[in-house]
Amino acid sequence: MSARIQKLEMRGIVKRFPGVLSNDHVNIEVSAGEVLALLGENGAGKTTLMNILYGLYQADAGEILINGEPVQIDSPRMAIDCGIGMVHQHFMLVPTLTVSENVALGLPSEKGALLDLEPVSRRIVEIGATYGVSVNPDAYVWQLSVGEQQRVEIIKALYRGADLLVMDEPTAVLTPQEAQDLIVLLRTMVAQGRSVIIISHKLHEVMAVSDRVVVLRDGKKAGEVATGDTNPEELARMMVGRDARPFSREARQFDGDCVLCVEELCVNNNMGTPALRGISLGVHPGEILGIAGVSGNGQKEFAEAISGLRTVESGKVLLSGQEITHCTPKQIIDKGLGFIPEDRLHVGTIPSFQIWENLLLKDHAEKPFARGVLLSEKTIRAHSEKLVADYGIKTPDLETQTGKLSGGNIQRLILAREITRQPKVLVAAYPTRGLDIGAAEYVHEMLVQASREGMGVILISEELDEVQKLSDRIAVFFDGRIMQVLPVAQADEKTLGLLMAGLTPDNQATAG
Ligand SMILES: Nc1ncnc2c1ncn2[C@@H]1O[C@H](COP(=O)(O)OP(=O)(O)OP(=O)(O)O)[C@@H](O)[C@H]1O
Ligand SMILES: [Mg+2]
Numbered sequence: 001m002s003a004r005i006q007k008l009e010m011r012g013i014v015k016r017f018p019g020v021l022s023n024d025h026v027n028i029e030v031s032a033g034e035v036l037a038l039l040g041e042n043g044a045g046k047t048t049l050m051n052i053l054y055g056l057y058q059a060d061a062g063e064i065l066i067n068g069e070p071v072q073i074d075s076p077r078m079a080i081d082c083g084i085g086m087v088h089q090h091f092m093l094v095p096t097l098t099v100s101e102n103v104a105l106g107l108p109s110e111k112g113a114l115l116d117l118e119p120v121s122r123r124i125v126e127i128g129a130t131y132g133v134s135v136n137p138d139a140y141v142w143q144l145s146v147g148e149q150q151r152v153e154i155i156k157a158l159y160r161g162a163d164l165l166v167m168d169e170p171t172a173v174l175t176p177q178e179a180q181d182l183i184v185l186l187r188t189m190v191a192q193g194r195s196v197i198i199i200s201h202k203l204h205e206v207m208a209v210s211d212r213v214v215v216l217r218d219g220k221k222a223g224e225v226a227t228g229d230t231n232p233e234e235l236a237r238m239m240v241g242r243d244a245r246p247f248s249r250e251a252r253q254f255d256g257d258c259v260l261c262v263e264e265l266c267v268n269n270n271m272g273t274p275a276l277r278g279i280s281l282g283v284h285p286g287e288i289l290g291i292a293g294v295s296g297n298g299q300k301e302f303a304e305a306i307s308g309l310r311t312v313e314s315g316k317v318l319l320s321g322q323e324i325t326h327c328t329p330k331q332i333i334d335k336g337l338g339f340i341p342e343d344r345l346h347v348g349t350i351p352s353f354q355i356w357e358n359l360l361l362k363d364h365a366e367k368p369f370a371r372g373v374l375l376s377e378k379t380i381r382a383h384s385e386k387l388v389a390d391y392g393i394k395t396p397d398l399e400t401q402t403g404k405l406s407g408g409n410i411q412r413l414i415l416a417r418e419i420t421r422q423p424k425v426l427v428a429a430y431p432t433r434g435l436d437i438g439a440a441e442y443v444h445e446m447l448v449q450a451s452r453e454g455m456g457v458i459l460i461s462e463e464l465d466e467v468q469k470l471s472d473r474i475a476v477f478f479d480g481r482i483m484q485v486l487p488v489a490q491a492d493e494k495t496l497g498l499l500m501a502g503l504t505p506d507n508q509a510t511a512g
Contacts, residue, residue, distance in 0.1 A: 003083070003163040005067065005164045007068070009065040023059070026062075036195070038213075038214055039239055043394035044219065053166060056076060066082060087170055099139055117137075124155055128155065131154075131158070131188065133155060135148055145300070165194065166197045169199050211226070260424075265317065267312055274313075276305070277480040279480070285455070288451050292461065293477035299477055300342055319335050319424065320335070320424060338421055348414040355395055356384040356398040358414075359388075385398065387416040391413070391416040391442075422453075425456045444469065464496055467491075478502040
C-alpha cells in the first residue's frame, strides 16, 4: 500500500498553559516506514505535543507539514482525515457500549443514523487476525480488562485507516507478552509504509521498537539519536540528566501474625464468573509481598475485594485480626488500608477536583484539617505544599484541576496521599506504571521506606524485575488461584515465568 503520509513534520511548536510552557519551540519529523520514539520525564510535554498533532489542542506557534505542505489540524476529525490516528494515554472509550459500537462511534454509516454494526464486527475480527490483537466485538467495554480496552483503542485507530499512528504509552497497560505482540504489530505497520510515533518510559522497549528517538525535557527538545547509535543508559542520561541510582535491599523473613490476610477468598469478575477461586494469603507488618502474574488472572479483583470495592462471594478478609469482609470502602480506609488502584484517573482521583482536594480526599473530615465543620485552610495548604514538593508533583499551583496534570504526575499525587496517610497495609497495584525512570526509582524507595516503618505492602506488578527487586515473598497468581508463594531468593525469572503460565517448575523438571 502507499501511505498518504510520506513525511510529517512539526516545526517550532509552542504551547503554553496557565503557568506552564508545555512545548517550547519543538521540531520533530517522521517518515513513512519509520517508528519515532518520544521520550522524557513526567510532564516533559510529550502528550501535549501529540495532542496538538491530533487536533485536540491548538499550538500557540509553529506549524505542521504533511509531505512538505502546511496543514491546519483543528480537530481529531481533521487529523483522521489526514491519516493520523491516536491511541491515548487515558482511554476514551464509552464503557456502556460494545466494542463494535465504540469502534463505529462517530463514523458515517451507510444506513444513515442507524449504525450497521455487522460489517464493523467483521472488520474488527479481520484486523484482529491480521495483527494479532483480537477482541470480542460484542463484549461491553466495561467488561474488559484495562489491557483489552487498550486493544480496542488500537483497533479503532487501525479501523479508521491511520497512516501515521500515535501511541501514548500503549504498553504501560499491557502484559509483557501483549507488549511483545504490539512491537511486532508496529513493525508490521511500518514495513507496510505507515509510520508510528510512540511515547514510552520503557527503555528496552524503545530500543526494540524504534528507529529514532527524540528526548523532551521541560518542553524543549533535549536530544535526538538514531536508535542504533544509542543504548538504554545513554537514553536515561539524556532524559534525567544523571545516571540511574543503584538499588539494593536485603529480603527479610517474617513470622508472627499477618496484618492483613484473606482466607478462602472467592470473588467474581465483572462478567459474574469466578475471578478468585478460594485463595488464602497474608502479609506481615513490615513485609513487602509481591503479587506476580499476567494481568487478568485475578489480581485486580483481589485488590478490589480487599479494599471493599468488590463484593466477596465467600471467604474472609481480616485486617489486624478484625474481619472487614463486608465493610464499606470508607470503613476499610478508616481501619488502616491504603490503596493505589490500577485505574488511577477514575478510581484514584476525582479529575475535576483541584489538586489539594484530591490530596486530602480521604482525610478532609479529620483533624488537623477540619475544625468543626470548617477546613483549616492554612494547615491544608502547608500539608499540600509539602506533598507536592516531596513527591515532585509538577503543577503550576494547588488549585489546578487534577485531570489536567500529566499522567505520571497524577500517579505521584495518589502515592503522596496514600503513603503519607500511614496505613497499616498498602495495596499498590502497578504503582510505577507510566512513571519515568527517576519517579519509578523514587516510588521504589518510598515503598521500601514504608515497609521499614512497619507497613505491610502488597505490591501487584507485571514487571518481574520490579517484583524481584522489592519483595520479601512473591505469590504468583494464575487463573484465580495462587500457584505458589516463594521467598524472593527462590524466585528466579524462569521459575516465575513458568508459574505465571500456570506450570509448576517441579512438574516441568520431571517432564523434562
Ligand atoms: N489541558 C491542560 N491544562 C493545563 N496544563 C496542562 C494541560 N495539559 C498539559 N498540561 C501541563 O503541561 C505539562 C506537560 O504535560 P504533558 O501531559 O504533555 O506531559 P507528558 O510528557 O506527557 O508527561 P507524562 O509522562 O507524565 O505523561 C504538564 O506540566 C501539564 O500539567
Ligand atoms: Mg503523557
